[in-house]
Amino acid sequence: xxxxxxxxxxxxxxxxxxxxxxxxxxxxxxxxxxxxxxxxxxxxxxxxxxxxxxxxxxxxxxxxxxxxxxxxxxxxxxxxxxxxxxxxxxxxxxxxxxxxxxxxxxxxxxxxxxxxxxxxxxxxxxxxxxxxxxxxxxxxxxxxx
Amino acid sequence: xxxxxxxxxxxxxxxxxxxxxxxxxxxxxxxxxxxxxxxxxxxxxxxxxxxxxxxxxxxxxxxxxxxxxxxxxxxxxxxxxxxxxxxxxxxxxxxxxxxxxxxxxxxxxxxxxxxxxxxxxxxxxxxxxxxxxxxxxxxxxxxxxxxxxxxxxxxxxxxxxxxxxxxxxxxxxxxxxxxxxxxxxxxxxxxxxxxxxxxxxxxxxxxxxxxxxxxxxxxxxxxxxxxxxxxxxxxxxxxxxxxxxxxxxxxxxxxxxxxxxxxxxxxxxxxxxxxxxxxxxxxxxxxxxxxxxxxxxxxxxxxxxxxxxxxxxxxxxxxxxxxxxxxxxxxxxxxxxxxxxxxxxxxxxxxxxxxxxxxxxxxxxxxxxxxxxxxxxxxxxxxxxxxxxxxxxxxxxxxxxxxxxxxxxxxxxxxxxxxxxxxxxxxxxxxxxxxxxxxxxxxxxxxxxxxxxxxxxxxxxxxxxxxxxxxxxxxxxxxxxxxxxxxxxxx
Numbered sequence: 001x002x003x004x005x006x007x008x009x010x011x012x013x014x015x016x017x018x019x020x021x022x023x024x025x026x027x028x029x030x031x032x033x034x035x036x037x038x039x040x041x042x043x044x045x046x047x048x049x050x051x052x053x054x055x056x057x058x059x060x061x062x063x064x065x066x067x068x069x070x071x072x073x074x075x076x077x078x079x080x081x082x083x084x085x086x087x088x089x090x091x092x093x094x095x096x097x098x099x100x101x102x103x104x105x106x107x108x109x110x111x112x113x114x115x116x117x118x119x120x121x122x123x124x125x126x127x128x129x130x131x132x133x134x135x136x137x138x139x140x141x142x143x144x145x
Numbered sequence: 146x147x148x149x150x151x152x153x154x155x156x157x158x159x160x161x162x163x164x165x166x167x168x169x170x171x172x173x174x175x176x177x178x179x180x181x182x183x184x185x186x187x188x189x190x191x192x193x194x195x196x197x198x199x200x201x202x203x204x205x206x207x208x209x210x211x212x213x214x215x216x217x218x219x220x221x222x223x224x225x226x227x228x229x230x231x232x233x234x235x236x237x238x239x240x241x242x243x244x245x246x247x248x249x250x251x252x253x254x255x256x257x258x259x260x261x262x263x264x265x266x267x268x269x270x271x272x273x274x275x276x277x278x279x280x281x282x283x284x285x286x287x288x289x290x291x292x293x294x295x296x297x298x299x300x301x302x303x304x305x306x307x308x309x310x311x312x313x314x315x316x317x318x319x320x321x322x323x324x325x326x327x328x329x330x331x332x333x334x335x336x337x338x339x340x341x342x343x344x345x346x347x348x349x350x351x352x353x354x355x356x357x358x359x360x361x362x363x364x365x366x367x368x369x370x371x372x373x374x375x376x377x378x379x380x381x382x383x384x385x386x387x388x389x390x391x392x393x394x395x396x397x398x399x400x401x402x403x404x405x406x407x408x409x410x411x412x413x414x415x416x417x418x419x420x421x422x423x424x425x426x427x428x429x430x431x432x433x434x435x436x437x438x439x440x441x442x443x444x445x446x447x448x449x450x451x452x453x454x455x456x457x458x459x460x461x462x463x464x465x466x467x468x469x470x471x472x473x474x475x476x477x478x479x480x481x482x483x484x485x486x487x488x489x490x491x492x493x494x495x496x497x498x499x500x501x502x503x504x505x506x507x508x509x510x511x512x513x514x515x516x517x518x519x520x521x522x523x524x525x526x527x528x529x530x531x532x533x534x535x536x537x538x539x540x541x542x543x544x545x546x547x548x549x550x551x552x553x554x555x556x557x558x559x560x561x562x563x564x565x566x567x568x569x570x571x572x573x574x575x576x577x578x579x580x581x582x583x584x585x586x587x588x589x590x591x592x593x594x595x596x597x598x599x600x601x602x603x604x605x606x607x608x609x610x611x612x613x614x615x616x617x618x619x620x621x622x623x624x625x626x627x628x629x630x631x632x633x634x635x636x
Contacts, residue, residue, distance in 0.1 A: 036233075036236055037232055037235070037236045039236075040235070040236035040237075040239035040240060041239060043239055043240055043243035044239040044242055044243055046243060046246075047242055047243035047244070047245070047246030047247060048242075048246060050246055050247055050249070050250075051246040051249050054249050054250045054253065058253060060253075097150070098147060098150075101219065102216075102219045102221050103216070103217070103219060104150040104216075105149070105150055105151075106147040106148060106149050106150050107147070107148050107150050107153075108146070108147050109146045109147075109148055110146075118148055118153070121153040121156075121157075122152070122153060122156050123160075124156050124157060124159070124160020124161070124163075124164070125156060125160070127160060127164060128160050128163045128164060128167070131163075131164055131167040131168055131171065131198075131202065132167060134167075134171050134195070134198065135167050135170055135171050135174065138171055138174035138175055138178060138191070138195065139174055141174075141178055141191070142174050142177050142178045142181070
């Protein structure tokens, strides 16, 4: 069982470390390291998951809590999205990006993988609403309490 | 299919700007939220959480804006240099959010507890106060109903004591007045090396002493146990002393010692009492067995000797009967009584007559009613004779020759009262108080009057067995009067 785990971990690390340096789009390479950033995302998801679990077990109700829960759910979704985006980034070849000298003009979608990757680059479409829900929750708390 | 990358850039830039704005707005809201109730734990948590989210939003948005600006200006190399720092800050914000998320439960729990305590504080205080009051009352009850206890400070100040203590040694001054232990309960050990407090200060862990205290004229015996009294840091600040009243035990011990002495005296007396008639009997028997050795005896002399043997045998028999009676009384059995119609005046007259005839040394005066209404009633003839015999013999024994013994009998509607009065040596108060005690002899010295000290005790039992009562009046040096009543018992 332990050997199985070690093997899986080795494969994961090999994929992670075998990176295609697409610096035009990649934010978390270099000395920071993708693995450490992905661990950060994983912790973020875990933290949000725990928060949701606590909110459910405490049966937290009242003004603002629904908005806060939505905020947490959206943050989890955003984390999953960006986690996937960072990972997929490693496999996206430079040829997919149509460039004018150093500037990227377009992205060539040839399959589902490319399409998903493109969508993950639009992560703000989730993150902004998520923050909006946090704002709503805080407003409601401020008014009601 | 080629999709424009500019959309990604546009969404990235606009999203980052919006995130910056909204997160700042969130921070303002959370600040306003905390300002309403700064001591609210949960609001503090929300504020911290929002700050963490702000940290995440700012680090990410700045990173993305910088990235897009650099890339738009063909500065990919610069971004390559900056990217790790931006990413690292962003990753750090993730960890901060993670840590704060994990502490949500704890904050919420503390918040709930505080809210609960706030809402129920008054009730909880009331409940706790009641519990404490109850507990205090119980402790006080236990303390006040236990042996006398006091706490004495090292400087001999009486710090505290229970009710039992104050009931023995009342406070002269008010409650607030501090007095010294030796003022409160002066004793033999005060100001000596045996002072329990001194011994405790010198290192003793327990000082047990037996003391006698005079409490308003009443001498009481105590076992005192003193132990160190320390403060919370273990520093000796005085002693706790408890008093166990052993007065009754000591009394019992003293009575036991007295009983032991009386037993020894009784054995000695009984041996002497049995030996005297026995020796006399043996002497006369020896005369009769070998008359030739003594030059022979006349028939009259022999008859007198036999009478002497008989009389002494009778005396021995009386002693043994007394002992048997006492033995019965001791074992809780009643004296066996055979009641029959008896003319009491006749019995009394006959008994006195016997004494008049046999005791030439004393004069007897018998005063009886000339024409009694009721002289015959139910009595145990033998026992009444035994009682009269004991009383008359005592009157003879304890009054010098020549003195008069007055026997007065009178009747009333309930029965007869008899008074036997001598003009003898009399008794002091102590002797009078113990006159009916078994084995008690007023004078137990070797030169004292003969007797086992059982007579009066048996007389009392006989009179009481007839439903009567008996009392003794005596003045030392003047004489003694025994008065008893016998109620009419009819068939």
